[in-house]
Amino acid sequence: MADVHELAAFYALDALEAPERDTFEAHLPACEQCRAELERLTAGVEKIAHSLMEPAPPSLKDAVMSAIDARDTASAAGSVKPIQQARRRRRLVVGVVAAAAAFVVGVVLTGVLNAPLEGVDAVIAADDARTLERADTPVGPIEIVWSNERGQGVFIGTNLPAVDAGETYALWVIDEAGPAPAGLFTPDADGHATVLIDGEVESGATLGLTVEPAGGSPNPTGEILVAEPLA
Amino acid sequence: MATEATVAPDEFAGLLGKVAGGDRAAFSDLYDRVVDVVYGLARRIVRDHAIAAEVAQDVMVTVWRKAGDFDPTRGRSMAWIATITRRRAIDVVRSNQAARRREDRQPPDPLVSDPVGERVGEIDEYARVRSALSSLTDREWAVIRLAYFEGLSYREVAEKLEIPLGTVKTRARSGLLRLSGTMENDDG
Numbered sequence: 112m113a114d115v116h117e118l119a120a121f122y123a124l125d126a127l128e129a130p131e132r133d134t135f136e137a138h139l140p141a142c143e144q145c146r147a148e149l150e151r152l153t154a155g156v157e158k159i160a161h162s163l164m165e166p167a168p169p170s171l172k173d174a175v176m177s178a179i180d181a182r183d184t185a186s187a188a189g190s191v192k193p194i195q196q197a198r199r200r201r202r203l204v205v206g207v208v209a210a211a212a213a214f215v216v217g218v219v220l221t222g223v224l225n226a227p228l229e230g231v232d233a234v235i236a237a238d239d240a241r242t243l244e245r246a247d248t249p250v251g252p253i254e255i256v257w258s259n260e261r262g263q264g265v266f267i268g269t270n271l272p273a274v275d276a277g278e279t280y281a282l283w284v285i286d287e288a289g290p291a292p293a294g295l296f297t298p299d300a301d302g303h304a305t306v307l308i309d310g311e312v313e314s315g316a317t318l319g320l321t322v323e324p325a326g327g328s329p330n331p332t333g334e335i336l337v338a339e340p341l342a
Numbered sequence: 343m344a345t346e347a348t349v350a351p352d353e354f355a356g357l358l359g360k361v362a363g364g365d366r367a368a369f370s371d372l373y374d375r376v377v378d379v380v381y382g383l384a385r386r387i388v389r390d391h392a393i394a395a396e397v398a399q400d401v402m403v404t405v406w407r408k409a410g411d412f413d414p415t416r417g418r419s420m421a422w423i424a425t426i427t428r429r430r431a432i433d434v435v436r437s438n439q440a441a442r443r444r445e446d447r448q449p450p451d452p453l454v455s456d457p458v459g460e461r462v463g464e465i466d467e468y469a470r471v472r473s474a475l476s477s478l479t480d481r482e483w484a485v486i487r488l489a490y491f492e493g494l495s496y497r498e499v500a501e502k503l504e505i506p507l508g509t510v511k512t513r514a515r516s517g518l519l520r521l522s523g524t525m526e527n528d529d530g
Contacts, residue, residue, distance in 0.1 A: 120515035123417060125425045126489035126496040139415055146415050153417030154349035155518030159490065160424035162475055165382035168395050172373060175402045179369070238440055 119145050123152035230307040234258050234265045249336045251302065255318055257341050264308040264341050266318065271298040274322055280304070281327055283319035284312050284341070290319060295327045308341075316341050349522055354419040355412070362410035369406055376420065377402060380427045387431035387491060397434060401427045432493040475521065482517030485510055 118135045121127050127135065139145055234240060234256055243255045251270035258264070266282055274280060274297060282293040294309040308318065318341050321333035354376065360368035380401050385394035404426055412422050475483065488499045500510045519525045 117511055120511055120518060121489070121496045123421065123518055124486065124489040124496075124514055125429065126494065126499065126514070128495050128497075136416065149415075149417045151349055151522045151524040152515065152518040153421035154522035154524070155520070156421040156424060156490070157418055158521040159475065159486070160379050160383050160420060160427075163382035163386045164378045165385055167377045167381035167398055168391075171377065171381070171395055171399055171402075172370075175373060175399050175406075176366075176370070178399065178403045179366075179406045233437075 116142070116145055119148045120152055123149060123156055230263070231265050231305055234261060234263045234307065243339060245337070245339065249334075250320065253320075253337060253339075255339055255341070257314075259314050259342070262312055262314070264312060264318065266304070266306045266308055266320070268298060268302065268304045270302040271304055272302070273298065277325050278322050279325050279327065281321050281323040281331070281333075282306065282308055283321065283331055284308065284310065284316050285319050285338070286313060286316040290331055292327055292329070293318070295323070312341055314342050349418075349524060352414065352418045352420075354423075355414050358405075358409045358412045358419050358422075361406060362412070369409075372405070373402055376405075376423055379420065380423060383424055383427045384431045387428060388434055393434060394431075397427065397431050401430055404430075428490060429493075432491075436493075477520050478517050479513075482513045482520065485513040486517050489514065 115134055115138045118127060118131060122132065122135050135145075139149070239260045240256050240258045243257065244252070245254075246252045250268060250272060253269070254267040256265040256267065271280070279295045279297055281295050283290040284293045285291075291310065293312075294306055296304050296306045298304040318337065318339050319331060319335050320337035321331045321335055323331070323333055354372060357368050357372045357375075361372055377398060381394055381398040384397040384401070385391065388394050388397060401423070405423055408426075412419060416422070478486070484503060485499055488494045488502060489496060494502065496507065496510050496514070500507050503510070516525065
């Protein structure tokens with residue numbers, strides 16, 4: 112299967128591993144024969160898809176159109192990471208997610224809508240994911256989902272007090288080396304936040320939560336509101 | 343001769359170009375024309391109507407955001423949208439499988455406890471699909487099903503069917519060309 116020309120059918124079926132897919136895509140511009148072949152092969156893929164056609168729920172269109180409107184507003188608000196705007200953006204994203212939620216039955220799906228959610232779901236779906244729940248913290252009930260295998264965790268707050276304008280919640284991963292910044296976030300209007308803990312974390316470290324000035328701090332300056340083991 | 347056979351012009355490529363430029367009306371039009379295909383394909387993979395609707399919504403929003411990534415030299419537009427759909431749906435099924443493996447106290451869920459890769463019999467009973475795709479031989483269908491609906495790489499398909507890679511390729515290619523109506527005589 113060394114010959115790159117041989118890969119067209121597998122490319123059409125999306126059955127190549129990433130390196131071969133890249134090789135084939137790099138080859139395409141130079142090979143008219145493969146492009147012509149691919150045109151015909153993907154016409155076959157279209158036929159498969161068409162054979163499965165089924166009426167989508169009519170309400171879906173409104174949900175999609177408002178989702179793209181929300182996205183547009185969100186990206187117009189600035190695509191860099193100005194923390195002052197994060198809350199506003201998050202609220203918009205939450206609107207999108209809420210619209211989507213109408214279709215979800217008890218299953219949390221990855222958010223193509225909100226890239227970080229993909230990492231969140233990867234942790235939550237990990238085979239070895241464990242959830243630590245604390246009902247009574249200064250910031251209300253929290254959960255920490257931890258996957259040892261992935262070396263990643265997720266912080267979930269369900270009734271977080273709002274922070275003042277100019278402030279942000281900050282996560283810290285604390286180990287022998289001291290605290291390291293692990294992400295900033297602001298909860299939504301309902302006090303919800305689901306946040307992937309930044310960076311790779313070694314089991315046995317402690318997750319800390321403080322309130323910091325917007326933009327974060329190199330070291331915790333606020334009171335430690337939460338300190339729980341990641342394990 | 344048959345090698346001259348060509349496929350119809352790509353009907354959505356132009357629309358996708360407009361969508362890439364932020365044209366909402368073009369997107370609305372595209373939505374109307376492709377959503378039933380997206381939904382049907384998603385449902386074929388995830389089964390559950392509500393989850394299929396969620397997948398279809400994600401896919402359509404992705405199409406809006408990523409229309410500029412569509413590259414006509416890499417295949418046809420509906421196939422591009424279908425492949426986004428099928429990847430997304432397979433991700434959802436796999437992620438649910440992983441989630442449920444953890445929660446072994448959960449009662450069996452047909453979506454999950456019967457992993458995608460083990461639904462072979464059920465898939466072959468999918469009469470509507472089979473009749474639409476009835477020009478395929480069983481051997482071609484087996485390859486296409488495992489690769490496209492169950493997300494196996496071609497190497498995994500070869501392992502699962504215990505056939506050489508070259509045979510997997512031949513069957514994938516002849517099946518797709520047959521469906522496209524551009525099968526060459528010497529492929530038959």
